[in-house]
Amino acid sequence: VSDLAPFASGSSSSLFRTILKTPTLTQLYMHGSFQSNAPDVLRQFTAELRFFRTVTRHRNIVAFVGSLEGVGMLLEYVDGETIWKHLGRGHPMSLRADWFNQILSAVCHIHSFGTLGSLTLSN
Secondary structure (H helix, E strand, O other): OOOOOOOEEOOOOEEOOEEEEOOOOOEEEEOOEEEEOHHHHHHHHHHHHHHHHHOOOOOOOOOEEEEEOOOEEEEEOOOOOOHHHHOOOOOOHHHHHHHHHHHHHHHHHHHOOOOOOOOOOOO
């Protein structure tokens, strides 16, 4: 949290804006039995938690603040839209090149730890 900017500060504490990422479980009743995505969600969530605990802070990767056992992960709140929403809007090549370089910097940082998680346009 030391490199995150406080949302507000008082005389004895600081308030940080974060998001709580929780697993989304789905259960359906099909063909006489319940089906659940719990095993897949648990595997994905565990992999993401391992990722955040392994990879050190980088300016182009959302910061891991901590985890709440049985609840989820606290992550840095980042204001704005995903890259996916910007595609097709006719942004200048210089801006798109800057985005590419930022993504490349983050991917190289992640790769230096021997891991590469899910990389999508919605991240």
